[in-house]
Amino acid sequence: MSLTREQIISALIKIVGTDQVVTEEEVLKESSVDRFRRFEELHGVYTQPLPAAVVYVRNTKDVSALLKLANEQGINIVPRTGHTATEGGLETVVKNSVVLDGSAMDKIIKIDPYNMQATCQCGTPLQALEDRLREIGYTTGHSPQSKPLAQLGGLVATRSIGQFSTLYGGIEDMVVGLEAVFPNGEITRIKNVPRRAAGPDIRHVIIGSEGALCYITEVTVKIFKYLPENNILLGYTLEKMKTGFEILREVMAEGYKPSVARLYDPEDGAYHFSHFADNKCVLIFMAEGPKGIADATAQAIEVIVAKHPECVKVDTRYIKSWFDHLNWDATDVAKERAEIVETKNIGNTTEISANWDKINQIYETCIERIRNEIPDMTLVGGHSSHSYINGTNLYFVHYYNVVDCKPEEEISKYHWPLKKIIVEETIKAGGSMCHHHGVGKHRTPWIKDEYGSSYYILETLKKAFDPEGIMNQGTIYPRR
Amino acid sequence: MNVLVCFKVVPDLDQLSGSDWVVDGCSRVETRFIKKMINPYDESALELALKLANPAKVSGITTNLSALTIADSGANLTLKNLRALGYQQAVRIESDAELDFAPQEIAILIAAYIRNANDFDLIIIGQQSGVGDNAKTPLLTAELMQWPCITQVTAIENDPAGNVKVTSLADEGTVTRVIKPPCVLAVGNAPFSTLRVPTLKAIKEQAAVPIKTIRSTEIRKAAPNLPDSPDAELLKLEVVHRKRKSMIINGANAPEKAKILYHSYLKGWLADL
Amino acid sequence: MNYKVVLNGCSPNFSNQCSSVSAFLISSNILDREAQTLIFYNNSAAKLKLTAETPTSLLHLIEINNYEAETVLSILAELEKPNPADLYLFPGDYAGSELAVRFAYRLGGSSLAAVESLQMDQHQIKCTKGVYNGYLQGTFKLSKKPYCLSLARGILPNRDSQVIEKREAVYSDRSEERQPAYIVKRTVEKAESLDELESAKFVVAGGRGIKNKDNYLKLQTSASLLGAALGVSRPVALNGWAPLNKLIGASGAIINPEICLALAVSGSPAFFGGIEKSRKIIAINTDPQTAIVNNADVAVIDDYKAVLDELTRLIGEDKNH
Numbered sequence A: 001m002s003l004t005r006e007q008i009i010s011a012l013i014k015i016v017g018t019d020q021v022v023t024e025e026e027v028l029k030e031s032s033v034d035r036f037r038r039f040e041e042l043h044g045v046y047t048q049p050l051p052a053a054v055v056y057v058r059n060t061k062d063v064s065a066l067l068k069l070a071n072e073q074g075i076n077i078v079p080r081t082g083h084t085a086t087e088g089g090l091e092t093v094v095k096n097s098v099v100l101d102g103s104a105m106d107k108i109i110k111i112d113p114y115n116m117q118a119t120c121q122c123g124t125p126l127q128a129l130e131d132r133l134r135e136i137g138y139t140t141g142h143s144p145q146s147k148p149l150a151q152l153g154g155l156v157a158t159r160s161i162g163q164f165s166t167l168y169g170g171i172e173d174m175v176v177g178l179e180a181v182f183p184n185g186e187i188t189r190i191k192n193v194p195r196r197a198a199g200p201d202i203r204h205v206i207i208g209s210e211g212a213l214c215y216i217t218e219v220t221v222k223i224f225k226y227l228p229e230n231n232i233l234l235g236y237t238l239e240k241m242k243t244g245f246e247i248l249r250e251v252m253a254e255g256y257k258p259s260v261a262r263l264y265d266p267e268d269g270a271y272h273f274s275h276f277a278d279n280k281c282v283l284i285f286m287a288e289g290p291k292g293i294a295d296a297t298a299q300a301i302e303v304i305v306a307k308h309p310e311c312v313k314v315d316t317r318y319i320k321s322w323f324d325h326l327n328w329d330a331t332d333v334a335k336e337r338a339e340i341v342e343t344k345n346i347g348n349t350t351e352i353s354a355n356w357d358k359i360n361q362i363y364e365t366c367i368e369r370i371r372n373e374i375p376d377m378t379l380v381g382g383h384s385s386h387s388y389i390n391g392t393n394l395y396f397v398h399y400y401n402v403v404d405c406k407p408e409e410e411i412s413k414y415h416w417p418l419k420k421i422i423v424e425e426t427i428k429a430g431g432s433m434c435h436h437h438g439v440g441k442h443r444t445p446w447i448k449d450e451y452g453s454s455y456y457i458l459e460t461l462k463k464a465f466d467p468e469g470i471m472n473q474g475t476i477y478p479r480r
Numbered sequence B: 001m002n003v004l005v006c007f008k009v010v011p012d013l014d015q016l017s018g019s020d021w022v023v024d025g026c027s028r029v030e031t032r033f034i035k036k037m038i039n040p041y042d043e044s045a046l047e048l049a050l051k052l053a054n055p056a057k058v059s060g061i062t063t064n065l066s067a068l069t070i071a072d073s074g075a076n077l078t079l080k081n082l083r084a085l086g087y088q089q090a091v092r093i094e095s096d097a098e099l100d101f102a103p104q105e106i107a108i109l110i111a112a113y114i115r116n117a118n119d120f121d122l123i124i125i126g127q128q129s130g131v132g133d134n135a136k137t138p139l140l141t142a143e144l145m146q147w148p149c150i151t152q153v154t155a156i157e158n159d160p161a162g163n164v165k166v167t168s169l170a171d172e173g174t175v176t177r178v179i180k181p182p183c184v185l186a187v188g189n190a191p192f193s194t195l196r197v198p199t200l201k202a203i204k205e206q207a208a209v210p211i212k213t214i215r216s217t218e219i220r221k222a223a224p225n226l227p228d229s230p231d232a233e234l235l236k237l238e239v240v241h242r243k244r245k246s247m248i249i250n251g252a253n254a255p256e257k258a259k260i261l262y263h264s265y266l267k268g269w270l271a272d273l
Numbered sequence C: 001m002n003y004k005v006v007l008n009g010c011s012p013n014f015s016n017q018c019s020s021v022s023a024f025l026i027s028s029n030i031l032d033r034e035a036q037t038l039i040f041y042n043n044s045a046a047k048l049k050l051t052a053e054t055p056t057s058l059l060h061l062i063e064i065n066n067y068e069a070e071t072v073l074s075i076l077a078e079l080e081k082p083n084p085a086d087l088y089l090f091p092g093d094y095a096g097s098e099l100a101v102r103f104a105y106r107l108g109g110s111s112l113a114a115v116e117s118l119q120m121d122q123h124q125i126k127c128t129k130g131v132y133n134g135y136l137q138g139t140f141k142l143s144k145k146p147y148c149l150s151l152a153r154g155i156l157p158n159r160d161s162q163v164i165e166k167r168e169a170v171y172s173d174r175s176e177e178r179q180p181a182y183i184v185k186r187t188v189e190k191a192e193s194l195d196e197l198e199s200a201k202f203v204v205a206g207g208r209g210i211k212n213k214d215n216y217l218k219l220q221t222s223a224s225l226l227g228a229a230l231g232v233s234r235p236v237a238l239n240g241w242a243p244l245n246k247l248i249g250a251s252g253a254i255i256n257p258e259i260c261l262a263l264a265v266s267g268s269p270a271f272f273g274g275i276e277k278s279r280k281i282i283a284i285n286t287d288p289q290t291a292i293v294n295n296a297d298v299a300v301i302d303d304y305k306a307v308l309d310e311l312t313r314l315i316g317e318d319k320n321h
Ligand SMILES: Cc1cc2nc3c(=O)[nH]c(=O)nc-3n(C[C@H](O)[C@H](O)[C@H](O)COP(=O)(O)OP(=O)(O)OC[C@H]3O[C@@H](n4cnc5c(N)ncnc54)[C@H](O)[C@@H]3O)c2cc1C
Pocket: A035, A078, A079, A080, A081, A082, A083, A084, A085, A086, A089, A090, A102, A122, A143, A144, A145, A146, A149, A150, A151, A152, A153, A154, A155, A156, A157, A158, A159, A160, A161, A162, A163, A209, A210, A211, A212, A214, A215, A216, A217, A328, A436, A437, A472, A475
């Protein structure tokens, strides 16, 4: 027998007290969605069942007791920290869900410059950690665009990646150890060591689990020396994406590690660099690190680019203001929301990855298909922003005017068909349908195609760690 | 009704950081390297005109929209987008002169264009634009045309019998006038006037139509009876320093900081009121 | 160099016009006993009151039907053309900013809007004004007489203002002048003017960081609990979260309270120009790098709501004691 809403609320209050349990309708409404459904939300339309409550947890013990309750009573739990999720990971699709918000667990527990690592609670905003580190000459090296808003729990749970990833890696390369709580209330700590070969790397059960397996309470990440004075920015315009991919490949294959390596197509380029792009592709690099390395990296990149006569070097001052405004904060969100309401124009993104031999084909096919198949598009473009030795990612940007449809039809008329094209073309070409935003709830229809025969492993994780299926139902795994 | 909207693409000055603001005598600040935007008041003007034209189709009044800018080819992208949004004409006047501080020259070119075309009923212009902050272009245009002018406009609507209903702010309150064109409207802080976004399809349909470009010398020749009036000459630029003490309050959390703010500063200041 | 002042006696802000022009005259060091003020007015019952605070002793009061720029301009040009003064000063309100430019054109002179200061000698005048959205100040030379200046908004009354003992007024009646032909119908909705903000001692100013209309409404409650007037930045007004008459800045109210509490505004010069005359500025902002933090007396780096809630609680507590 499942508990009623009221019973759930009183059970929660019994564990954490009234102050931590919020049931105001406005809060429940905005807690039933994330960025994926913001068009509906902006029009005051809420299509998801409202959660029973939002609980602000204070410590690991709270989390453990609450998960145990949920596990025993079959209450669906949606873990949350910064609330910047983009793929529906925070949608409360099950009636009377409980949102476990970790943003009050925001202590920086320890900064350890000797061992080059820092430990934080899950609700620490990345910006807060980064600001503290920079004051003493260090950095996390993690710079997702959502840095001012996203928090460490969510950043780990989504396998996030930052704009300097080509040097520092994604969050999976940064996390050295963690604390997480499982549905049965089990508190687990993975210690902070340089490396281990004692069986599989179990950190990766937690990193990227999107709240569907466990609740992350504490994270330890590597830190790096912060040496911005050595940064060298390089920018070019060029005609073809294909050439740009070739250059990115060569830089990676030759073994160079710029922190930024980005290639924009003309449409996306016009959006960010209208002051110089002039309908061309834009290629940007940043070399950083100790001076000798930064200088050598920049020089090598210049040599590689010089082999492609279609590349025209641009004055770095053109890119500086872009670099000074890398991130999105609360104000940008407020601005965007006001503009969507007024103009009915809304933009979303879909990020995928593939090997070098497939990436250009995926890019061309998707852009072509979206242009032809989706109505009312105002911008279709994309960029590659994270490169690896064997391939790169593509970040598709798609904006459209919402015309002749109700707010709640926006997703089925535009957003979903768009995603479908990109995901299907990517999987067909052998790429991965999710590069860094996670699966959320809207890419689960393709999760088995994404994994193929290895889905067995993924499926077994859920069975083993969340046998009652109380963790963020419908996320990563299709809803039962 | 034929409506001409004049606009300017300007650098987004808020993108410049403190150290970028270097001036030397009357040399200009380097703004080439930052993103551009449509001057906010002109953006409102462009959107108000679209709002005026669109319901008009429904009510049977046809409104023909033209957009005009005096700029280099960097403005072509905006002109193309405006065509895609429903501006039937998109025109660029090309001038070699330095125009940031020359509103009279701009107004002369606009007026010459209007006289040549000889069929505009309404001219809509943002009241002021960045860099020069001159706040003179629409006023001088009205004078050159000997047309009436309404400033601080916030809304424009159709009214029966070919009239136009114009809402504007005045020192005594909000004034609504039903007017008989022709008239120059200077757009001020108009709520809900973010410019709409054209679809790719519309942009493509317009792609083949070239942007009409006119040399400033040509257009001035064509309207010889416009007076030349050099007005104010820029002698010097200086950075304005606004820095205050900027005591940052430290505390463990917001309530604690609020307490320090209150007890150490605000309470005393409030007592002095 | 002789000068005249042109004022709008139909406007509720008449007294501000007088005090700002007086202050400007003093700071520019151009007091001339022969100078004249022209005042357009439409309420003859109140005309005596209009003569009380004028910046010059010689006055010319011109009665009109109602204030329409086209009417005023043509009367003004007709009156002044035969024998123009060297310099005309207009206040920086909506009416003055428009008249200065158009009148200069009609008399073949030169104009400058939003002038902050003036220097002159026998031959020429130099003025300063904000340019580059207020990031910079420009010095300009005007080339042709008559020089017609509209003043920057928000010039404060000067403490040691000149005492004018006796004023002499002449009157003309142009009230029979017809409404300009292009106007079919005209209605005025008197709004709560910017004066309320401009005369407040304590002002709370909210920026785009307040995020939505609901929060604006909540901010209204908090501001009144604090006993403060409420103003906003341009995006807040243009998004329709707040009425336009709450707008602070270069294109809105220029305030000069004892205390300005600036919440979730970045402090772009176009806004900051509206609050920089405040004696004390407190900024509450989540971003320590934003301009307002540098330009405030005291700053709190945190979420504005959390800080404001605690402030209202503390003030409430003290009030109850
Ligand atoms: C403007 C913008 C820019 C962005 N840029 C980037 C970018 O550059 N790179 C990038 O990788 N992402 C980016 N994102 C996506 C998003 O910011 C990241 O996915 C981020 O990691 C989410 O962190 P959060 O704290 O906001 O998590 P939330 O949104 O709160 O949650 C995200 C997911 O993680 C789960 N979760 C949250 N906390 C926990 C926890 N303690 N334990 C277990 N599960 C948890 C949630 O259930 C949800 O599924 C961007 C988003 C926006 C809105």
